[in-house]
Amino acid sequence: MDHLHFDWNNAENEREPAHRPGFTKTAIPHIGAVPQKIRVVDETLRDGLQNPSGKNPPIEHKIALLPAMVKVGVDVVSVGLPAAGGRYEADTLALCEAIRDQKLPLVATAAARTVVSDVEGIARASDKTGLPIEVYSFIGSSPIRQYVESWSTDFLVKAVTGAANAARVHNLPFCLVTEDTTRSHPDVLRTLFRAAVDAGATRLCLCDTTGHVTPYGVEELVAFARGFLFEIGADHVELDWHGHNDRGLGLPIALWAAASGVDRVHGTGLGVGERVGNTPLELLVDNLGLLGARSRPSREALVDYCDRAARALDWEIPFDHPIAGTRARKTSELHASCAPAA
Numbered sequence: 001m002d003h004l005h006f007d008w009n010n011a012e013n014e015r016e017p018a019h020r021p022g023f024t025k026t027a028i029p030h031i032g033a034v035p036q037k038i039r040v041v042d043e044t045l046r047d048g049l050q051n052p053s054g055k056n057p058p059i060e061h062k063i064a065l066l067p068a069m070v071k072v073g074v075d076v077v078s079v080g081l082p083a084a085g086g087r088y089e090a091d092t093l094a095l096c097e098a099i100r101d102q103k104l105p106l107v108a109t110a111a112a113r114t115v116v117s118d119v120e121g122i123a124r125a126s127d128k129t130g131l132p133i134e135v136y137s138f139i140g141s142s143p144i145r146q147y148v149e150s151w152s153t154d155f156l157v158k159a160v161t162g163a164a165n166a167a168r169v170h171n172l173p174f175c176l177v178t179e180d181t182t183r184s185h186p187d188v189l190r191t192l193f194r195a196a197v198d199a200g201a202t203r204l205c206l207c208d209t210t211g212h213v214t215p216y217g218v219e220e221l222v223a224f225a226r227g228f229l230f231e232i233g234a235d236h237v238e239l240d241w242h243g244h245n246d247r248g249l250g251l252p253i254a255l256w257a258a259a260s261g262v263d264r265v266h267g268t269g270l271g272v273g274e275r276v277g278n279t280p281l282e283l284l285v286d287n288l289g290l291l292g293a294r295s296r297p298s299r300e301a302l303v304d305y306c307d308r309a310a311r312a313l314d315w316e317i318p319f320d321h322p323i324a325g326t327r328a329r330k331t332s333e334l335h336a337s338c339a340p341a342a
Helices: 058-070 086-101 116-129 144-149 153-169 185-198 215-230 249-261 282-290 300-314 325-336
Strands: 041-044 077-079 107-113 131-142 172-180 203-208 238-243 264-267
Touching: 041 282, 058 086, 058 300, 107 116, 116 131, 116 153, 131 144, 131 153, 131 203, 153 172, 153 185, 172 185, 172 238, 185 215, 185 325, 203 215, 203 300, 215 238, 215 249, 238 249, 249 264, 249 282, 264 282, 282 300
Parallel strands: 041 077, 041 264, 077 107, 107 131, 131 172, 172 203, 203 238, 238 264
Antiparallel strands: none
């Protein structure tokens, strides 16, 4: 079965160091030395809803999470997958209206399959609300997915090109999301990345869909993507990192991806997501702050974000959560009570 996946954790070191104007490769722990602000994408209201134990919350709970995102420093928010129909389309509209009416400094993105009708659903939401929405269009790219679906590389290219062209017609920024990137063959990735860029993509999202990758693998993959974009004269195209937590490495891998040179890193509130979850967003922004890559949010803002995410997802915060668990709250109260009077 080895032919059904390509393992970036054991990739040959066949590339030159990452090429990027103004980017110098740094020792991984010193993430604060990365010369660009790492931006954070909140996927709670899209990928976070895919946990089988979670619930699709009332729209007012979703909307209430938006200002809490701003207070912890979220830059970009996924407003859902409107092509899922009915309520999902209505919720996407409501979230976009809330961002617009509250003048929240959030960039809106929405998910779509690499299907023209999905992209057109995002275009309708953008037209109705007057809010620009970035299209994050996903397709499986690993050998095992191609085998199961009987997809050829030509089929993948046609799907990517069609979706990207549809986004361009509607003047919407397009991001190609290659699902299971960390187990996809470099030849396929080169082909799909080139097709997306040629059709106008402004960013690529590298995904660890099964929580497979190690720090070595993510460094190799990001360097490969950067090098390829430089090679084809497309170093203006930015990179996202979207990771899952199947090996318990979601947070450290996200930090490693940031240090390796991606522009955006994804997470979900409390790490809720498919299977055992995603990168926990509140821990991601807190650690990025501690490492000097961004401003560190206040503890109060982080706890409020966790509380609102838990309510939105009908999720119980673990008692040992490092920020919002009962143990952490008691410790915080104890420290505050020991502080000298002003």
